[in-house]
Amino acid sequence: MSTQQLPVVVIGAGPVGLAAAVHLVERGIEPLVLEAGGRAGAAVREWSHVRLFSTWGEVVDPAAEKLLAPTGWTRPDPATYPSGGDWAERYLQPLADALGDKVRTGATVTGVSRAGRDRIVDADRDRQPFVVHVEYADGREERVFARAVIDASGTWATAGPAGGSGLPALGEQAAADRITYRVPDLKDPAVRARYAGKRTAVIGSGASAFTALAYLAELARSEDGTGTHAVWVLRRGISGSTFGGGTADQLPARGALGLAAKAAVDKGYADAVTGFRTEAFERDGDGRLVLVGEDGRRLEPVDEVVALTGFRPDLSFLDELRLGLDERLQAPVGLAPLIDPNQHSCGTVYPHGHRELSHPERGIYLVGMKSYGRAPTFLAMTGYEQVRSVAAAIAGDLDAADRVELTLPETGVCGGAGLFDTPDTRQADGGGCCAAPEPQLVQLETRPAVGTAAEEAPAGGCCGS
Numbered sequence: 001m002s003t004q005q006l007p008v009v010v011i012g013a014g015p016v017g018l019a020a021a022v023h024l025v026e027r028g029i030e031p032l033v034l035e036a037g038g039r040a041g042a043a044v045r046e047w048s049h050v051r052l053f054s055t056w057g058e059v060v061d062p063a064a065e066k067l068l069a070p071t072g073w074t075r076p077d078p079a080t081y082p083s084g085g086d087w088a089e090r091y092l093q094p095l096a097d098a099l100g101d102k103v104r105t106g107a108t109v110t111g112v113s114r115a116g117r118d119r120i121v122d123a124d125r126d127r128q129p130f131v132v133h134v135e136y137a138d139g140r141e142e143r144v145f146a147r148a149v150i151d152a153s154g155t156w157a158t159a160g161p162a163g164g165s166g167l168p169a170l171g172e173q174a175a176a177d178r179i180t181y182r183v184p185d186l187k188d189p190a191v192r193a194r195y196a197g198k199r200t201a202v203i204g205s206g207a208s209a210f211t212a213l214a215y216l217a218e219l220a221r222s223e224d225g226t227g228t229h230a231v232w233v234l235r236r237g238i239s240g241s242t243f244g245g246g247t248a249d250q251l252p253a254r255g256a257l258g259l260a261a262k263a264a265v266d267k268g269y270a271d272a273v274t275g276f277r278t279e280a281f282e283r284d285g286d287g288r289l290v291l292v293g294e295d296g297r298r299l300e301p302v303d304e305v306v307a308l309t310g311f312r313p314d315l316s317f318l319d320e321l322r323l324g325l326d327e328r329l330q331a332p333v334g335l336a337p338l339i340d341p342n343q344h345s346c347g348t349v350y351p352h353g354h355r356e357l358s359h360p361e362r363g364i365y366l367v368g369m370k371s372y373g374r375a376p377t378f379l380a381m382t383g384y385e386q387v388r389s390v391a392a393a394i395a396g397d398l399d400a401a402d403r404v405e406l407t408l409p410e411t412g413v414c415g416g417a418g419l420f421d422t423p424d425t426r427q428a429d430g431g432g433c434c435a436a437p438e439p440q441l442v443q444l445e446t447r448p449a450v451g452t453a454a455e456e457a458p459a460g461g462c463c464g465s
Helices: 013-027 062-071 085-104 189-196 207-221 252-266 366-374 380-394 397-402 448-456
Strands: 008-011 033-034 108-115 130-136 140-144 148-150 200-202 229-231 269-276 278-283 288-291 304-307 362-366 440-442
Touching: 008 013, 008 140, 013 033, 013 062, 013 085, 013 380, 033 085, 033 108, 033 140, 062 085, 108 229, 108 288, 130 148, 148 380, 189 207, 200 207, 207 229, 207 252, 207 269, 229 252, 288 304, 362 366, 366 380, 380 397
Parallel strands: 008 033, 008 148, 148 362, 200 229, 200 304, 229 269
Antiparallel strands: 108 130, 130 140, 269 440, 278 288
């Protein structure tokens, strides 16, 4: 079989991976989707309780909708907001079912290389097919040959640590029984009991942290949540952009999410501690956790910690390939300048496609959330446009591949990092990097109008929506 007759391997059966398969099918190219989980959208299902801040109309790929239409699929109301569970059950699983045996679950990719060539060998490299090593849930192993590889495996499995230096804080692993790196599902009775009436530190300043603060505030207001209190730990100071774009955000639910977090602080359900980089976790005499900062400051003990400091890509199984990655973001070098949170704070990304996603190793593409490396604020519609362009490029239709058409909604945040947690701290007026502010405990001024708007807006938003 010639290389051109081989399938394109797609790693991951999440929203972007399945969309990639659909676009390849449209091009007459055989895809093979390898999903480590037991079902399509396995990662999405792990945050099934969280509502997206994008509407159904923004998280359904147009090509996928065309494939689903003849199957009797019912299109959700495009103006409503799905939860992660809705997205998985009402869209991702039907899409995987429509693709049939082109999707394999329980299939973990443990290595990708060129057939007969490790990363050192130059000779005839580009003419060799890719070889993908797969381990199945039943213990079988297989080598799959491919003409190209699209890695849409995301970053969900590798959450960032709580430590302010990018490394786990001292004692972080020993305190694992009190730390979670996911937004807790407070509708689950067992999870709810874990946080009800407790003091919880929320570390991070992105959409996930906003969601956790809003959920904990809602718990504090409930009959069984008396005594529930959150301590919001930020690595930088609070500025006009800390809570996102608010009413200026072109994704209204994303703006409302920041307002809900602000209301949690304004109304006393959470205290904000700024300029605090966690260096260590210690236990007090009652077994509670004490967060110790890099400057030696010690916070009051907490019962639980929710560390929401972003995600990072797992590149280990791509080690035999020649990737061109930005040294800071671990994103493709052509894409990194467009999404660098040290430079971009307005939530807009220049439209991009196969050229920005290419690597020295021809035929390998990192797409979806994984293409952003450690950069945040990825939108599903960005991933759908990426794979449309990549599929066209693999098919040799460069005119279509280069015709990237995408307009992203703005956050309304200009000046200061608004929807992510990064090592640098920006000035309130949007200037360059400056020294971290002095640590301080902040109780924001109560503003009933803002709090009311935030409470009326449903809390949600997460994970590449």
